[in-house]
Amino acid sequence: MGARVSTQTVILRPEKLEVRGLVKRFPGGRRREAVTAVDGIDLSVRAGELVCIVGASGCGKSTVLNVVGGLEEATEGIVAVDGERVIGPGPDRGMIFQTYSLFPWKTVAQNVAFGLEELGWPRARRRERVAQLLGVMGLTEWADRIPRQLSGGMRQRVAIARALAPEPDVLLLDEPFGALDAQTKRVMQDHLLEVWKRTGATILMVTHDVEEAVYLSSRVYVLTSHPGRVAAEVPIPFGPDRVPSLKRDPTFLDLRDQVQDLLSDQVRL
Amino acid sequence: MRDRDERGGGRAPVAEVEGVRGSEHVIDWRNSLAARNAPTRGRAQHPLLRIREDISFRWRALLVTVGLCLPVVLWLVMASGSSADLLVPSPAQTWDGLTRLYDEGVLSGDIWASLQRIIIGYLISMAIAIVLGILMGSFRSADSLFESPIAFMRYIPATALVPLMLFWLGIDELPKITLIVIGSVFFNILMVADVARNVPKELINASYTLGAGRLTVMRRVIFPHSLPGIIDVARINLAAAWSVLVVAELLAAEEGLAFRIVRAQRFRQIDEMFALLIIFGIIGVVTDLSLRALRNVAAPWARA
Numbered sequence: 001m002g003a004r005v006s007t008q009t010v011i012l013r014p015e016k017l018e019v020r021g022l023v024k025r026f027p028g029g030r031r032r033e034a035v036t037a038v039d040g041i042d043l044s045v046r047a048g049e050l051v052c053i054v055g056a057s058g059c060g061k062s063t064v065l066n067v068v069g070g071l072e073e074a075t076e077g078i079v080a081v082d083g084e085r086v087i088g089p090g091p092d093r094g095m096i097f098q099t100y101s102l103f104p105w106k107t108v109a110q111n112v113a114f115g116l117e118e119l120g121w122p123r124a125r126r127r128e129r130v131a132q133l134l135g136v137m138g139l140t141e142w143a144d145r146i147p148r149q150l151s152g153g154m155r156q157r158v159a160i161a162r163a164l165a166p167e168p169d170v171l172l173l174d175e176p177f178g179a180l181d182a183q184t185k186r187v188m189q190d191h192l193l194e195v196w197k198r199t200g201a202t203i204l205m206v207t208h209d210v211e212e213a214v215y216l217s218s219r220v221y222v223l224t225s226h227p228g229r230v231a232a233e234v235p236i237p238f239g240p241d242r243v244p245s246l247k248r249d250p251t252f253l254d255l256r257d258q259v260q261d262l263l264s265d266q267v268r269l
Numbered sequence: 270m271r272d273r274d275e276r277g278g279g280r281a282p283v284a285e286v287e288g289v290r291g292s293e294h295v296i297d298w299r300n301s302l303a304a305r306n307a308p309t310r311g312r313a314q315h316p317l318l319r320i321r322e323d324i325s326f327r328w329r330a331l332l333v334t335v336g337l338c339l340p341v342v343l344w345l346v347m348a349s350g351s352s353a354d355l356l357v358p359s360p361a362q363t364w365d366g367l368t369r370l371y372d373e374g375v376l377s378g379d380i381w382a383s384l385q386r387i388i389i390g391y392l393i394s395m396a397i398a399i400v401l402g403i404l405m406g407s408f409r410s411a412d413s414l415f416e417s418p419i420a421f422m423r424y425i426p427a428t429a430l431v432p433l434m435l436f437w438l439g440i441d442e443l444p445k446i447t448l449i450v451i452g453s454v455f456f457n458i459l460m461v462a463d464v465a466r467n468v469p470k471e472l473i474n475a476s477y478t479l480g481a482g483r484l485t486v487m488r489r490v491i492f493p494h495s496l497p498g499i500i501d502v503a504r505i506n507l508a509a510a511w512s513v514l515v516v517a518e519l520l521a522a523e524e525g526l527a528f529r530i531v532r533a534q535r536f537r538q539i540d541e542m543f544a545l546l547i548i549f550g551i552i553g554v555v556t557d558l559s560l561r562a563l564r565n566v567a568a569p570w571a572r573a
Contacts, residue, residue, distance in 0.1 A: 071474050091480030101475040105493050105570045114489075115479035146570050159475075166480060 015044040016202045017068065017170050022077035024063050037063045039227035040077070045170070050196050050203040052213035053221045054263060060228030061206045065174050068204065069095045081169055091115050094163030095172045099179050101159055102147040108158050109134065109143040115166040133161040136198060137191075153184035157191065164199065173205040177212070185209075186244065189216060197240050210260045215247060222262045232262050358540040363547070366533075366540030375529065380548065382524040383514060386442065390449025391510050395503055397450070398457030403495065405458070406465025407487055419455050427452030428516045440521040445514060452513030456506045464498030465491055497568035504560040508553065 022041040028034035037060035045051045055061040066072040068079050070089035079086040081093065094115075102111050109130050116126045134140045137157045147155055156176055163171055176192075177185040189212060196203060207213050213220045214236055222232045236255060238246065246252050317324055324332075341360070348359040358366065370376045404411040427448055434451075438444035468491050476490045518527035526545055533541040565572050 066474075069474070069478055071477065089474070089477035091478065093478060095475065095478040097471045097475060099471065100469040101471040103472065103490065103493075105568060114476070114481075118480035118485065148570065162475075162479065172478075 055223030059225040091166040094168035367544035402461025405462035423455040497571040
């Protein structure tokens with residue numbers, strides 16, 4: 001941010017998403033100790049990048065995502081998207097949660113259309129966009145079902161389609177596959193890669209699954225616990241075309257173990 | 270079937286097949302396991318007495334029928350024991366009382382008068398409860414502000430307010446409707462607030478990140494998600510509204526079911542009193558079933 005002056009002026013453009021010096025403290029009560037969940041986190045995501053945050057449970061990784069989403073306020077520090085400070089939630093930062101986030105009384109198509117209605121899109125354009133997204137997510141034939149008629153994986157696809165609908169600048173995923181069984185999870189990972197390639201979305205994802213993080217990301221941030229700080233930033237050298245067999249590649253396994261070791265150092269029982 | 274070794278000591282089954290194979294002595298328990306007197310493990314549960322398990326349709330139908338008939342039988346027994354001065358009228362006598370009321374031409378007027386008070390009063394009560402309840406379930410600030418006064422008001426029996434209401438508002442419809450509102454609204458508010466509090470936080474957060482503002486979240490997310498719960502609250506507290514109405518009618522009214530009971534008392538017409546009580550019960554069951562049906566129509570997604 002800002003400009004540095006040497007012999008010539010170089011303007012450092014901000015990244016798509018910037019988190020600078022983020023601190024989140026939960027004030028204590030009469031019977032509760034004050035907790036510093038996140039203590040000075042810096043991270044950034046470039047346009048079109050898929051970045052994962054991994055950390056043990058309780059390391060404040062969801063807090064980071066919630067602050068970026070505008071759902072929680074930072075105690076200190078700045079979150080900016082395209083150089084604009086985040087002070088609250090908005091459709092420019094679509095979010096996907098682990099569970100319970102679909103409107104149970106709305107059909108799949110109505111769920112996906114929710115954000116577009118809020119943006120005031122006319123009906124015809126809405127219908128077109130919904131149809132397109134249902135196509136991308138392979139949900140066309142389920143358009144008129146309600147969430148409880150769908151499997152867990154199907155529901156998360158609807159959640160992704162719904163978050164993508166208003167064309168957000170950044171997509172935030174909070175352990176999106178955490179509640180799915182192992183097989184469905186693998187299918188959904190490839191599906192997410194596919195969507196990422198087709199839409200060129202900028203994605204920040206939180207997960208505790210190291211293999212998932214390495215398989216999906218361009219970079220992985222490893223967080224420490226109590227309080228959450230960035231322990232390491234691990235670049236992942238694979239291109240955007242990834243297939244499941246990559247998970248058996250020696251380089252992949254090395255990276256996975258490396259991240260796993262970083263994480264294991266942080267785990268306190 | 271699985272083989273068992275020789276555990277169980279003295280409780281050996283009687284039907285084991287014994288034989289000699291080579292030099293070893295073979296006891297084959299496999300056939301004996303099917304026998305009734307084989308040793309058992311675990312504690313069997315009678316199909317009718319299993320916690321939260323379904324029972325067969327036949328048993329259900331039978332038990333429901335018994336449950337319906339039991340009070341009738343009890344009634345018949347009591348009626349046969351007190352024929353002299355009609356303390357407990359028989360079903361036939363009650364029927365006579367009912368037809369007498371009907372022939373007088375007052376019955377439908379009474380039912381309608383009471384129903385009208387309930388409908389108007391309870392609709393007002395639910396309207397207030399939905400607005401305040403959703404506010405309290407959504408905002409901690411509204412919750413903090415309203416909770417204590419409502420908790421206080423809830424413990425003042427509405428029936429204790431009857432004299433005051435008659436004093437303030439006269440003896441027309443207004444005091445009766447007001448009493449129905451006061452008698453039910455505080456329960457309704459707190460229970461609707463509870464329903465609204467149970468809307469998953471993720472759902473609200475997801476709506477925010479899709480561009481919804483707070484008003485939209487309440488109108489388009491919290492309200493529809495709470496709707497089936499709100500209808501249940503309405504159904505449960507409706508009975509309380511009826512008891513308040515009855516007290517109000519007992520003291521001052523020119524028509525209405527409870528007024529008719531008081532009049533029947535004056536003339537010692539116990540058969541008419543019984544008929545009127547049964548009408549209360551029938552109206553109650555009908556409204557209860559209708560509200561259940563409404564819930565399923567209004568929120569098919571929440572059907573059990």
